[in-house]
Amino acid sequence: DAGITQSPRHKVTETGTPVTLRCHQTENHRYMYWYRQDPGHGLRLIHYSYGVKDTDKGEVSDGYSVSRSKTEDFLLTLESATSSQTSVYFCAISGGGSYQETQYFGPGTRLLVL
Amino acid sequence: AQSVSQHNHHVILSEAASLELGCNYSYGGTVNLFWYVQYPGQHLQLLLKYFSGDPLVKGIKGFEAEFIKSKFSFNLRKPSVQWSDTAEYFCAAFAGNNRKLIWGLGTSLAVNP
Numbered sequence: 715d716a717g718i719t720q721s722p723r724h725k726v727t728e729t730g731t732p733v734t735l736r737c738h739q740t741e742n743h744r745y746m747y748w749y750r751q752d753p754g755h756g757l758r759l760i761h762y763s764y765g766v767k768d769t770d771k772g773e774v775s776d777g778y779s780v781s782r783s784k785t786e787d788f789l790l791t792l793e794s795a796t797s798s799q800t801s802v803y804f805c806a807i808s809g810g811g812s813y814q815e816t817q818y819f820g821p822g823t824r825l826l827v828l
Numbered sequence: 829a830q831s832v833s834q835h836n837h838h839v840i841l842s843e844a845a846s847l848e849l850g851c852n853y854s855y856g857g858t859v860n861l862f863w864y865v866q867y868p869g870q871h872l873q874l875l876l877k878y879f880s881g882d883p884l885v886k887g888i889k890g891f892e893a894e895f896i897k898s899k900f901s902f903n904l905r906k907p908s909v910q911w912s913d914t915a916e917y918f919c920a921a922f923a924g925n926n927r928k929l930i931w932g933l934g935t936s937l938a939v940n941p
Binding site: 754755756757758759762770772773804813814816817818819820821822 | 927
């Protein structure tokens with residue numbers, strides 16, 4: 715398995731509170747991604763990064779922000795959590811010289827927003 | 829818009845039965861294709877991938893997939909499933925110059941012992 719860790723692995727929070735999820739990789743891969751997984755929706759891309767300080771939006775970016783100050787860390791922040799953001803969040807990484815390389819996934823974070 | 833379709837949402841098989849899960853994509857140019865598996869409570873793991881070359885791709889755990897360009901398909905197969913193959917299976921594709929991986933909605937496979 716690729717060297718990807720996510721923290722926390724489980725979190726319960728209340729509506730309106732900020733939440734930050736961390737993805738850490740030891741592979742020195744250029745590309746990092748945040749997805750959410752919900753029943754009936756499969757995997758949906760939230761944000762991705764193509765280098766330090768270089769990020770872009772995915773298909774469901776509203777209510778989320780990201781930061782990447784180091785190659786190894788990609789942070790996902792829910793500015794003000796809502797119940798619709800209850801989900802399982804997966805980080806993924808890929809290397810090589812192109813976006814179109816294989817993505818490897820972290821263990822996931824289960825987030826419950828009450 | 830480019831898309832990936834997985835026709836079987838839920839599949840139930842008995843052990844030793846053969847498996848074929850359908851995947852179709854909607855793009856006529858160059859594609860990179862993937863199958864991932866997600867065991868209950870776990871993260872996604874790569875089963876196999878096709879970038880170019882031999883259209884019959886062999887992956888881990890005895891799985892294989894065949895890229896048929898004329899049918900825009902990349903079906904996953906296994907000749908004899910085991911109870912441990914119970915999982916969700918996702919097909920995904922990079923199409924053209926798209927920077928984002930396009931995902932199917934997944935197929936849930938249950939294998940009865």
